[in-house]
Amino acid sequence: MKSISTALTHGVYHSKAQEWDQHGKIIAEYIWIDGTGLNLRSKSRTLSGKINDVSELPEWNFDGSSTEQAATEDSEIIIKPAAFFPDPFRGGDNILVMCSTYRWADSEKTKLTPANTNFRHFTEPIFEAGKDEHPWFGIEQEYTLFECTNAFTKWPLGWPEGGFPSAQGPYYCSVGATTCFGRAIMDIHYRACLAAKVNISGTNGEVMPGQWEFQIGPCEGISIGDHLWMARYLLGRVTEDFNVGLSFEPKPLKGDWNGAGCHTNFSTQAMREEGGIKEIYEAVEKLSKRHKEHLEVYGLDNEQRLTGKHETCDMDTFRSGLGDRGASIRIGTSVNLDKKGYFEDRRPASNVDPYLVAAMLVSTCVAGSEHEEGLVEHYRKWAEERKAIENSS
Structure with missing residues (x-):
């Protein structure tokens, strides 16, 4: 295991990073559950300013053929923000975004259906x-x-x-x-x-x-x-x-x-x-x-x-x-x-x-x-x- 001093060095890096001027922009880390049903994946994007409500977050997409969620010939998976949290690593107004995954249900790409590990979608009517x-x-x-x-x-x-x-x-x-x-x-x-x-x-x-x-x-x-x-x-x-x-x-x-x-x-x-x-x-x-x-x-x-x-x-x-x-x-x-x-x-x-x-x-x-x-x-x-x-x- 890495030494505690190494971990603390990383901690210093994270704390210094929180002081950086991002000129009003924020980093949103979009996070989702992959096809294993347990492993998490994530990627970052820049947004123009502070987010106050999940409805302000745009939908995004990723290559589902690399996450066990789609075939190569139809690999686009749509991610919809469900909740967001302050990013403790980047600090400031940067956020972590928990997302739900959807795939296209038709060849015309007009209708979405929950991806294979999107159980959250089906629990909503129960809750x-x-x-x-x-x-x-x-x-x-x-x-x-x-x-x-x-x-x-x-x-x-x-x-x-x-x-x-x-x-x-x-x-x-x-x-x-x-x-x-x-x-x-x-x-x-x-x-x-x-x-x-x-x-x-x-x-x-x-x-x-x-x-x-x-x-x-x-x-x-x-x-x-x-x-x-x-x-x-x-x-x-x-x-x-x-x-x-x-x-x-x-x-x-x-x-x-x-x-x-x-x-x-x-x-x-x-x-x-x-x-x-x-x-x-x-x-x-x-x-x-x-x-x-x-x-x-x-x-x-x-x-x-x-x-x-x-x-x-x-x-x-x-x-x-x-x-x-x-x-x-x-x-x-x-x-x-x-x-x-x-x-x-x-x-x-x-x-x-x-x-x-x-x-x-x-x-x-x-x-x-x-x-x-x-x-x-x-x-x-x-x-x-x-x-x-x-x-x-």
């Missing part, structure tokens, strides 16, 4: 249907850092070269050079999120050495997806400076090591009010009847993680529990005492699309599954394509 319940989300994003010998050889950060560390136990929320690996990366990412006005609420070292978690929220409705995706982008940018690999795989290391999840905390206004515990248990009952439907969109390769071991419930079992981190749904002990609050869905994998998991919770617990068909159909088509690509490689 609209549930907006009166004011659904709040808090997502706990786990990730793994890898030491990169080169682009093709990597090993978890802090692990002995070609070997294994001592068993899990001392690494969770740890302090010290022999148990904590990657704190500088975590801290810079944390501060970058705050500077970008990403609603990050905390962070901690995780159970497997080299693994970390950050928490996004509370966010209402569709904004949870915008904020989590932007936090993932910022983490990718920070790890660049350290030449450290970043993985959101749900089971990055086979064997007796914890996987990586994206535990999702959920509540409605009724759950947060006096006596809301009744609403929570009613929602859990609804979720118990739609276990398979949720797991279908809760991340690829999640079966490698949901084994019934390492703080998970197995893939085929639905179980809720009070303070139980081995359950599908955990209800906090403080929530039970207060008789109101939220519950935690521990099933989503670390590579889940946050728009998807949030929309499914609203759909099942609030909106009655009436607007799911287009979303699930779009996801199934994409997931089949991804499996085909993996099987052929």
Whole structure:
């Protein structure tokens, strides 16, 4: 890993860059999800002045044949700004723009349709249907850092070269050079999120050495997806400076090591009010009847993680529990005492699309599954394509 001094040098560069006179113009970094459903791509453009509302941002396009989103002969993908954030690297009025992707639906190029990983588009009617319940989300994003010998050889950060560390136990929320690996990366990412006005609420070292978690929220409705995706982008940018690999795989290391999840905390206004515990248990009952439907969109390769071991419930079992981190749904002990609050869905994998998991919770617990068909159909088509690509490689 690059030294902390190297990272600080980059920090000095970024702070000096923030002082540069751009003569009234700004740089907008357009960011989108590529065809893998997890990797982010971005490119920059100059705009004539400060942006105050997302409606002021122009649409743009890119070559989708290079991002697994289009064929070469019809490669133009349109990107539409969905949300924007202050750019913590360039500073000033420069911004980061989270975008949705669309492709042309006809040869005359008159009609657009959502691109393969544009699930945000299909979640909008679900969030609209549930907006009166004011659904709040808090997502706990786990990730793994890898030491990169080169682009093709990597090993978890802090692990002995070609070997294994001592068993899990001392690494969770740890302090010290022999148990904590990657704190500088975590801290810079944390501060970058705050500077970008990403609603990050905390962070901690995780159970497997080299693994970390950050928490996004509370966010209402569709904004949870915008904020989590932007936090993932910022983490990718920070790890660049350290030449450290970043993985959101749900089971990055086979064997007796914890996987990586994206535990999702959920509540409605009724759950947060006096006596809301009744609403929570009613929602859990609804979720118990739609276990398979949720797991279908809760991340690829999640079966490698949901084994019934390492703080998970197995893939085929639905179980809720009070303070139980081995359950599908955990209800906090403080929530039970207060008789109101939220519950935690521990099933989503670390590579889940946050728009998807949030929309499914609203759909099942609030909106009655009436607007799911287009979303699930779009996801199934994409997931089949991804499996085909993996099987052929």
